Amino acid sequence: MSDTSMQTLIVGAPSNGVQLVTLNRPEALNALNTQLLGELSAVLDAAEASDDVRAVVLTGSSRAFAAGADIKEMAERDLVGILNDPRQQHWQRITRFPKPVIAAVNGFCLGGGCELAMHADIIIAGEDARFGQPEINLGIMPGAGGTQRLLRAVGKSMAMQMVLTGDAISARQAQQSGLVSEITQPEFTVERALAVAASIARKAPLAVRLAKESVLKGMDTDLASGLRFERHAFTVLAGTADRNEGIAAFQEKRKPEFNGQ
Ligand code: DAK
Numbered sequence: 001m002s003d004t005s006m007q008t009l010i011v012g013a014p015s016n017g018v019q020l021v022t023l024n025r026p027e028a029l030n031a032l033n034t035q036l037l038g039e040l041s042a043v044l045d046a047a048e049a050s051d052d053v054r055a056v057v058l059t060g061s062s063r064a065f066a067a068g069a070d071i072k073e074m075a076e077r078d079l080v081g082i083l084n085d086p087r088q089q090h091w092q093r094i095t096r097f098p099k100p101v102i103a104a105v106n107g108f109c110l111g112g113g114c115e116l117a118m119h120a121d122i123i124i125a126g127e128d129a130r131f132g133q134p135e136i137n138l139g140i141m142p143g144a145g146g147t148q149r150l151l152r153a154v155g156k157s158m159a160m161q162m163v164l165t166g167d168a169i170s171a172r173q174a175q176q177s178g179l180v181s182e183i184t185q186p187e188f189t190v191e192r193a194l195a196v197a198a199s200i201a202r203k204a205p206l207a208v209r210l211a212k213e214s215v216l217k218g219m220d221t222d223l224a225s226g227l228r229f230e231r232h233a234f235t236v237l238a239g240t241a242d243r244n245e246g247i248a249a250f251q252e253k254r255k256p257e258f259n260g261q
Helices: 034-049 079-083 087-095 112-119 134-138 146-154 156-165 171-176 186-201 205-219 223-237 241-251
Strands: 009-011 018-023 055-059 064-066 101-105 108-110 122-126 130-132 182-184
Touching: 009 034, 018 034, 018 186, 034 087, 055 186, 064 112, 087 112, 101 112, 101 186, 108 112, 112 130, 112 146, 122 171, 122 186, 130 171, 134 156, 146 156, 171 182, 182 186, 205 223, 205 241
Parallel strands: 018 055, 055 101, 064 108, 101 122, 108 130, 122 182
Antiparallel strands: 009 018
């Protein structure tokens, strides 16, 4: 199967369990307009339903992962328009996606773009990437989870500095503060993200799903509740065929063949 072109995305055919999704609005540095978010939602709907997709890599261009929400579109929305904003639903869809998502970030990763990257489970960045929440310069503030996810990713002082000054940080600073897990040369960012995604795609899908859910649970609950969730998730996996297969394969000194059961 070949790549599918939507109007604002290029959607790769799943390969080795990994689907590559490329934001494609070069004229606006991949600014996230309603159409792009709607198309991304539709792609994630299909990816969730497909057994061929076990992980998603989300990327932009070498110049920009995404330079934020589309400011020109935002300018047309008044208070009522914001309350009824259809983009809220699309952000919810992205938040609820249960399979692993890896963001491969080069260039500008700003505002809603940085928030989108933070919806991913892992961020791999090119060394020229710039991460920022510049909304304050427009007289607004982050609205797609930036104040909360950035705080959890980089801690209070760095989050405050980024949100209150609007100044961007480098890929190196982002890695030092925990926002990014790996830095690559820009031309290898997508390749590296695909390799990490392929490694995850070879694991038992139910274990991956519950492990992702457990880590995310830990971001918004106390330790005791998080540990309780982990124990339940761990126990559920004891009833899966893939767990039996993983243990049998280890004992028989062969590679496991997981089938998501
Ligand atoms: N929106 C629309 N167009 C954009 C854009 C954006 N965010 N960023 C860049 N562009 C367009 C530029 O207008 C320009 O188009 P033309 O004017 O040529 O037609 C083209 O992309 C190239 O940009 P530049 O000419 O400006 O390129 P430079 O290299 O000189 O500068 C830059 C690159 C990234 C530094 C600059 O473009 C820039 O500062 N862009 C704006 C960055 C920004 O402020 N981002 C935050 C936007 S506010 C919410 C969810 C999300 C949000 C809010 C609510 N809810 C669910 C409630 C998010 C808000 C935001 O992200």
